[in-house]
Amino acid sequence: MNRVVHPIEQESFRRLRARLDTSHFPPLTRAVVERVIHSAADLEYATDLVMNEDDLVTAHAALHAGAPVVVDVEMVASGITRRGTVCRLRDAVSGPGLTRSAHAVRLAHEEVGPGAVWVIGCAPTALEELLTLDASPALVIGLPVGFVGAAESKAALRASGLPAVSNVSEKGGSAVAAAALNALLYHTVSSEETS
Structure with missing residues (x-):
């Protein structure tokens, strides 16, 4: 089922791309970067986010094959619109x-x-706990927000070697975490991406 994009969303992405060239990003990275920026109206995410395209490709396949999605709070769940x-x-x-x-x-x-x-957008302690478990995740979207433990928990996620989407700064939150997941759910792989 194709997603119908509202004209306001189309215009928002047009304006985003007029202000920031994202064409140099690989396809899934670009999708995540743009959707996160769109959710927060914050262009700094283009340089703050950290992810690996190969991890996103694997996670995209897992999601579309039915991998479960775990969230830390209902606010994140509310933002995930297709799963x-x-x-x-x-x-x-x-x-x-x-x-x-x-x-x-x-x-x-x-x-x-x-x-x-795993989609963690609120609690640094949720991300810290996940890192102690043998979860073998398809992907961890670790974007908790706050002045206490958020940046540190995301640094620990990156150091863990797990496939992840994170950011360096203290910012984040439920909306941006859900947006990162939605980017992977909404993205359809073109024939150029698979060749």
Whole structure:
């Protein structure tokens, strides 16, 4: 089923591309960069985001083959428009040395096992917990926001060697994390990309 793009969205992307040349990015990287910038109206994401095209190609295939999508909070889930998600935050509890978000990641991991796409846009502790698990993810979109632990958790994600989309700065959030995932869901691979 083809996605119908509203004229306002078309105009927004036209204006984005008039202000920022994204043509040098590989196809999926470009899709993620543009969709994240579109979600935040923040051109700095073009140089702040960190990802690898090969990881995105693998994740794109996994998503379109039905890999589960796990999110840290319902706000991220609400922004993902073409796929059901797993969010265990309502079932989680906090305890000594464990935030609710971290516990929710543990619960979700028990539910979905390896090969999921993880989308973390709120809690640095959720991302930190994911890095302690043997999750074998198809991709981790790690874009938590905040002044405490966000940049550090994203640096740890990049250092882990897991396939990932992250950014260097403290910014991020539910909307940009959902946008990065939506970019992969919306993107159709052209014949030039597969040859």
